[in-house]
Amino acid sequence: MHSSLRRFNFRLAISQPRAVIRRLASSSAEKGTYLPPTSYEEDYRWSLSDPESFWAAQANQLDWHKKWNKVLDNSHQPFTKWFVGGELNVCYNALDRHVYDGRGDRVALIYDSPVTGTKKKYTYEELLDEVQSFAGVLKRHGVKKGDRVLLYMPMIPEAIVAMLASARLGAVHIVVFGGFASKELAVRINHSEPRVIVTASAGVEPTRVIDYKPILDQAIELSDSKPQNVIIYQRPGYGKVKFQSGRDLDWDSEMAKSSGNVDPVPVEAHHPLYILHTSGTTGQPKGVVRPSGGYAVVLPWSMYRVYGIKPGETWWASSDLGWVVGHSYICYGPLLAGLTSVLYEGKPVGTPDAGQFFRLVSEHNVSMFFTAPTALRAIRQYDPDCVEGNKYEMKNLRVIHSAGEHLDYETRLWAQKEHTFNVPVLDHWWQTESGWPICAPCLGYQDANWNPPKDTSGLPVPGWNVQVLNDKGGQTESGELGRIVIKLPLPPGALSTFWQSDERFANTYFQQYQGYYDTMDAGARLEDGEISVMSRVDDVINVAGHRISGGALEEALLEHHVVVDCAIIGVPDSLKGHVPVAICVLRNDFTGDTKQVSAELIKLVREHVGAVAVLKKIIFVPKLPKTRSGKIARNTLSAMADSKPFQIPVTIEDSSVFPVILEEMKKAGLALKAELPK
Template sequence: MAEEQHLITDQRRYYPDAEAARDTWIGDYATAYEEYRNSPDKFWEGIANDLHWTRKWDRVLEWNNPDARWFIGAKGNITYNCLDRNVFNGRRNKVALIWKGEGEENERIYTYRQLHAAVCKFANGLKSLGVGKGDRVCIYLPMVPEQVIAMLACARIGAVHTVVFGGFGSAAIHARIVGSGAKVVVTADHSVRRGKTIPLKHLVEEAIIDAPTVEYVVVLRRETEHPIELHREMEVDFDELMASGSRRCPCEEMDAEDPLFILYTSGSTGAPKGIVHTFGGYMVGAYYTTKYVFDVKEQDTYWCSADPGWITGHTYVVYGPLMLGTTVLVSETTPDYPDAGNYWDMIEEYGVNIFYTAPTAIRMFIKMGDEWPDRYDLSSLRVLGSVGEPLNPEAWEWFYRVIGNSKLPIVDTWWQTETGMHMVTTMIGEPMKPGFAGKSIPGVVVDVVNGEGEPAPPGTVGFLAVREPWPAMMRTVLDNRELYEKYWNTIGNIYKAGDLAIKDEDGYIMVIGRSDDLIIVSGHNIGTAEVESALVSHKAVAEAAVIGKPDPLKGNIIKAFVTLKVGHEPSERLKKELIYHVRITLGPIAMPSEIEFADTLPKTRSGKIMRRVLKARELGMDPGDLSTLEE
């Protein structure tokens, strides 16, 4: 291990083993970044030329802030690059997907040939239900192969998928179905977690009430001995739909700017926002970052532990790795079941080379103790990655020392649902600094700025921003042009990410946390407005405000402050009832860990609840300017 003290920032530097930095796709970071800055269009054109298109572009970029069009006039289909190209180019019988469920025998393997056939069959099944180009399909499935198959099948026929995380409740599902205008919903009878089956179908049944666009619900019945009953006038069996379809389904030709998917992310106010990504630019960004950030090689087995219900699962479980012809591990299991060695056992069993996970999981591993990973042979690993929230230095050090054997590179990545691809990390071969994600990757220009958009001095907290367009950038917020424009016009004419950050004198960026009303819990963005709305929908609640409270395991927990209506009294029973109410409404990830009853909530004179005052009081901090506080 090479280590030194950085005299300017007093940050330790670590260097990966020389073998890890040899023959990387990126080569020398500074040279690659300079090539991009000298000719951005040429840089991205070179990446795009790696992929299959049915028609090449007339121009790389048309930029009319805040609107971008990438690879103008180009046509193709992302699933051709994920599947057909691999089948026809020597990877026909290579393993594409390994799925591991709970239990020793619960394993399914798809070669690229088999995955291609399954996707075509389901795509034809969707067509038989009247789904075509531009139609929206909501996918609410656990982490099973059918989730990946459904996503790819939609993309193959030009349908726009919107995937909903399997931990959400009926109200959250309903909002996404109605918001997207879904024609078909794909779900399952249940998921499996820590030895228990968790029913899902009834949540969809509740969610499609007052959802007039839904014509069919496709149900994956995992329980085969006593299958759940289907309402045949609207519900269709997943396997029967597959069986009825041919294994040949031509790709729908897509314009580069045709929508590929809508993915909802929590907003700071109101309903969740539907982020729209398009085929061409997203495809190029996903391919490029998977290949160059993780340095994926032909023989690698790659495991990203994220759920495709989030953007990480879209880009770095499904689309990016499959475009590279990689063997991808997908698991429905949890890190601590059946015991705390589960993840390490899978890494040893499948010979995982690249492991991409969340800081919450890493902190959980630390809590479980070094003796668990020490029991297993982790020598197959060559690249480690982190995603979802800032990786604190203590967790970074443990990940590097215990899992990386003090030699493996760690790519701590910052990006968003809105960016579609990695934006900041430490490219393999570059010095690594615990607590700092790294620098802008070649292809993007990320900066830390003040309120006027000027670069913040080194060591000064500022807003994280992106100065130039990039291919995988969102094209709009569904049905909310004003909100989309707000990303680009809040600070001059640059993209404001909503995060606070510090840049050191070497250009390394440390992401501190959100600057808006989002709470990151176990790597998941939870909108304060959604939780507050769920609480207020309870008959006993008059008003509610929620804040994020630091937690050593989850990063943050949700604490709620609640005022009650006349006739209701605070009690432990009511606390439990409110927590359960949020669970049923939004799902377990949005449940408050703490509830405090209050007579009043701090407000401005215009009636807006001042969450920062609540947070400051909770953490023993200075609440700042209180001049607008209502007396």
């Protein structure tokens, strides 16, 4: 038993809202795990017809300091509140609970950094030690319930320690990508007004080392809000930073002084766990607020029900902690569920080769991993025959889950091949705002004879009342492209508002369709109820009165054996209103004639989408501009092609590709007056 822990009184005898709460009925059962129910259909009906009893049953799996007096308060839509009156601590449920239940020696976190050559494992007990110590550091410097702590960190274990330590004190954390530019970092500092900022000396990229301290110092200088302290983790081997007297503190020195015995602070269920700023913001950002209670309830449930992974197995989400995936499925979800989570500081390719995903899965016995289609496409581009990947055996891998962009058929087919990953690749769909999956195959409900969907994002997940509406607000026909909306109330775990901006929250998502949350995504409901999510509404192109999904065109282009990535944008046309333009990336080993490829691509689009698509212009580039989560900057590309003023999104991973794309556009007769922003 953990020597410095004192048992906190979170255990309660909570009356069951339903006669039977499903839990594992085997000899290996443990608190916080769930039985596969009779069927997906039963749970989905239950979640919509009686959401209060459905989610109360799941909430009973956690440890609460104080039981809720009302499961759902839906009286002030769209400001839904779950588990009203209930109090808990998310850090306690993610760490202490497992240690107290005898699982402290289970590995909680595996850190793997090919860019630094570092690997390290933390058991639940060891991770709790670190978190308690850093919580003591924050507490000693005045951090208390409701204060904000901003993290400007690379993908290192200390970032997760700082997240959990903030949650332990009831503080609200704000994670900003390490290496983010000073101007945008200053906007987030101003917006959240953190008492303390936690950073590291450097971030290590494939081709360079980024010194964080000068960027952060400039951001603080630009900001009206000044932190009381900056705590700096100095990475071994990457130099020492210059400290500002009276403000800056050394991580290691502060940890050495910490008593390490900090009780978790109970917070109300609707208390913010974190603020996450949406990507691509300019000016005043949209700060998504995540409520603690509902989030803690749905994440472990989603690990078992949606992803189908079991307690004690190893899970990996190949994302950045700065994205919602990093919050939900690197940090909180796996730990709340008692899993082993992998934290990877590297890229799909280039750190040092295209075999790193395979190595990591093999070396750490990963059972399932979550990635974006763009990562799979990058591996295919650099190693189409999987020469690097075939060096590793992946005996434990059962499935790959994909989200972030539409998963096209060709990428799925390549990744599932015997010489590649040789497991099913399942598409699913959700958003920063939702915090967890909206549509998915829901693997936790399936038996061994189940056939996964091949061309959709799966069925609506229990709790999400998904509808597809036409321009008039009516239900679409089966297969008809429409706007995807969610009937209120939103389930637990979804955003509750924007930070200090309730009015903007209400106006952004709930104005156009009364009683619904507007996802701003386009797709279709099929006859079997599955949802095919194709693109953002902004990416739907109107060609001569026909609404065409850019995602459908991209799907056709990616069927060509040399095309590994692509983006469709719409450009104005005097006759048809708009016409599609394709921007394509070819395999690295391609040496043929691009004119021949263009002709073949135009033929593919005609065969799969129809002549109305009128694809005539195809541009070939070495790579596409993408955010760290794998999203393509299509709106920026459209503005460039139309010679409109544009800004390069601050979340783009490599902006050096823009001059190349602009030059290729001009060769194709587009972007003739466009200029790169200074």
